[in-house]
Amino acid sequence: MNASNKKIRVLLTKSQLDGHDRGVRYLARKLREAGIEVIFTRYRSPGEVVNSALQEDVDVIGISFSVGGHTVISAGVIESLQEKGMGNIPLIIGGIIPGDDMSELLRMGVSGVFGPGARAGEVIEHIRTHVAKDL
Amino acid sequence: MFTRDTLEKDRELQERWKEKYQKLYKDIEFKAATASGIPVKPFYTPSDIEHIAFNEIGVPGDYPYTRGIYPLQYQFQPWVNQMSLGYGLPEQTRERMEMLKDAGMKGYFGAQSYNLPHDLVSKAGLDPDSPEARGLVGRGGVNISTIDDLERLFHDIPLDKTQIVQNIGSATMVGLAMFIVYAERRGFPGEKLGGNSMNWLYKAPFVDYAMFPPKSAFKLMVEFIKFCSRNMPRWNTTNICGYFIEEAGGNAIQEAAFTMATGIAITEACIKAGLHPDEFLPRFGFQFAQGNDFLEEIAKIRAIRRIWAKTNRERFGCKDQKSMQVRMHIHTSGCSLMAQQPLVNVVRAAFHTLGAVLAGTNAIHTSAYDEALGLPTEEAATLALRTQQVVLHETSIPNVSDPLAGSYYVEWLTSKIEEEANKLMEKIDQMGYIKAWETGWFKDELAKSAYKWREGIDNSERIVVGVNKYVSDEERKVPVFKIDPKIEETAVERVKKFRAQRDNARTKAALERLRNTARRVDEERPQGGDLMPAIIEAAKADATLGEMQGILKEVFGWGYAY
Incomplete structure (x- = not known):
């Protein structure tokens, strides 16, 4: 199998404590329909997100937030990715993210932020663009 | 319900209508359906509700309670302003409680009522110093981990004259036990405490939570109901909730069927444990959503009251009227609120609130217009309360109970939803509730509805103002509420100190x-x-x-x- 027809693998995840899964489950289905492999998990800590990403050998990590905590968790995930030498894996964030926080997340190194109302198509396009660079 | 003359006249008039229709619109076919997909006609007449026996509709306060559970509705007792409130540390939630109390938030008979969701950390049964709690302390509600926290939240409040809604997820038993101990220390014995626990250990099949496995969850729910039924006469033990079913994507039929099936499953588990239904059912409460399809949502509530009454009388042989009555809180739909042009949500929430009142609910939470952006600001939370106050005092609607009764369409739709929900309940009965839980059947059904809803928006089959029509590039900035991240440190320090002392x-x-x-x-x-x-x-x-x-x-x- 050569790189061009390798399926993109995405880890979609959400805190075990946050039950607002409607958006992320919708996105999972849309990604699958677009030919992207999706691994859906529920994490307990930023370290667990990175471990799942490593084990599943994913190209992109997506985390959904509905009640806050996005800056703290994203910072933890980015730090842990760098420690493990996985800093090249793009991290995307979605859910209820206030406008002010979007720019902060992007500054921290998050590759894309998709707030309420974002279309699945935008996420798919973002993933394809960012993963294409690595393949 | 109608005389032969009326029905004959109806058919004659319908023929005339058809002639006019063909003349004016020729072959054009007008098609419409409710949000849950029930096809509807352009208008309804007596023939459409001919099959409904008059006593199925009846009068307010009488079996099967289609028209409400009390002989007098808001004329005697307005709905409770049950505003879901709270965030951060107990002191911060207390501030919100005081603010809304000062803004006129009222419980039953003038008593104060506080609807208190706990944060995601307490709901999952964790202390704030747990590694899993990082970033989430005080999010989605108030953080409580010790009896000292309860003092910070409730000091000086007369607990025997206050209704407390304790929404604490999987930690139902622990949360109430702590509250009982705290109240006792303040001199209020358990039998004097009024309010309710959600007992939402059945939430996992609908919403993505880690939870006790189904069989354990039922054991624990029954233990809890048994204890409260025998020791806490003023405490409502269990809340059968359709709100999170709707929020997860459920339509009106699913919300009605899944809640009723849940109530039946818990009732059966209690009976198996040796309780008599009339011993515990009078202390069950309910919570439903009021979403966008105005009349379908009203019909849903009326249908639910009828299904519950019939089920408990016919299936469980209940004798106590209270066992057959749906005492309900309505939470106006959160998932219908949009981040784009957020002020439009004020209008949406007002329609939802009006619908809840026309449906005859007993309590309402009106969602704040900024909920799609973050936790409500004080201003937004107050405006939500004001919405209820306008409906109560300015519209004259509360003068008459169930004013939509007798509407050909509303009665037809009420009956139709009852019929469709019964079919779905039968399916669950055959599958077995626990099996439907364990196999993820409920979740899959809801995900399908959520997908359909979202696709409808994306391909513009379903119009949402400001989202896929009348879109504005100029986004009007509204203030977004922010929680100080430092509160997490405070909560962690407090629980550590508590353990050390x-x-x-x-x-x-x-x-x-x-x-x-x-x-x-x-x-x-x-x-x-x-x-x-x-x-x-x-x-x-x-x-x-x-x-x-x-x-x-x-x-x-x-x-x-x-």
Whole structure:
């Protein structure tokens, strides 16, 4: 199998404590329909997100937030990715993210932020663009 | 319900209508359906409700309670302003409680009522210093882990004259045990406490939560109901909730069927444990959503009241009227609120609130217009309360109970939803509730509806103002509420200090006794003793919420069922 027809693998995840899964489950289905492999998990800590990403050998990590905590968790995930030498894996964030926080997340190194109302198509396009660079 | 003359006249007039239709619109076919997909006609007449016996509709306060559970509705007792409120540390939530109280928020008969969601950390049964809690302390509600936190939240409040809605997720038993111990220390015995627990241990099949496995969840719900039914006469033990079913994507039929099936499953489990339905059903409460399809949502509520009444009389042989009545709170739909042009949400929430009142609910939470952006600001939360106050005082609607009764369309739709919900309930009955939970059937059905809804928006089959029509590039900025991240440190320091200052040998012994009782209950050993008293003893010995819930998780299991 050569790189061009390798399926993109995405880890979609959400805190075990946050039950607002409607958006992320919708996105999972849309990604699958677009030919992207999706691994859906529920994490307990930023370290667990990175471990799942490593084990599943994913190209992109997506985390959904509905009640806050996005800056703290994203910072933890980015730090842990760098420690493990996985800093090249793009991290995307979605859910209820206030406008002010979007720019902060992007500054921290998050590759894309998709707030309420974002279309699945935008996420798919973002993933394809960012993963294409690595393949 | 109608005389032969009326029905004949109706058919004659319909023929005339058809002639006019063909003349004016020729072959054009007008097609419409409710949000749940029930096809509707352009208008309804007596022939459409001919099949409904008049006593199915009846009068307010009489079986089958289609028109409401009390003979007098808001004329005697307005709905409770049950505004879901709270965030951060207990002091911050207390500030919101005071603010809304000062803004005129009222409970039953003038008593104060506080609807208090706990944060995601307490709901999962964790203390704030748990590694899993990072970033989430005080999010989605108030963080409580010790009895000291309860004092910070409730000091000086007369607990015997106040209704407390304790929305604490999986930590139902532990949360109430701590509250009982706290109230006792303040001089208020358990039998004087009024309010309710959600007992939402059945939430996992609908919403993505880690939870006790289904069989354990039922054991624990029954233990809780048993204890409260016998010791807390003023406490509502269980809330059958359709709101989170709707928020997860459920339509009106699914919300009605899944809630009724849940009520039936819990009732059956209690009967199996030796309780009589009339002993515990009068203390069940309900919560539903009021979403966008105005009349369908009203018809849904009327249908639910009828289904519950009939089920409990016919299936469970209830004699007590209260066992057949749906005492309900309506939470106006959160998922219908949009981030784009957020002020439009004020209008949406006002329609939802009006619908809740026309449906005859007993309590309402009106969602704030900024909920799609973050936690409501004080201004947005006050405006939500004002919406209810305008409906109550300015529209004259509360003068007449169930004013939509007799509408050909509303009665037809009420009956149709009842019929469709019954079909779905039968399917669940055949499958078995626990199986539907374990296999993820409920979740899959809801995900399908959520997908359909979202696709409808994306391909513009479903119009949402400001989202896929009348879109504005100029986004009007509204203030977004922010929680100070430092509160997390405070909560962590507090719980550590609390543990350091207590008599740890005493706490440890009480937790050990709790573990032993929990094992006996789990193994269903005869004379196993009851679980709630053991939790109360541990709370008296200053065990924290996370420690007590930790033992329940260890003994009864924890995680995802599918």
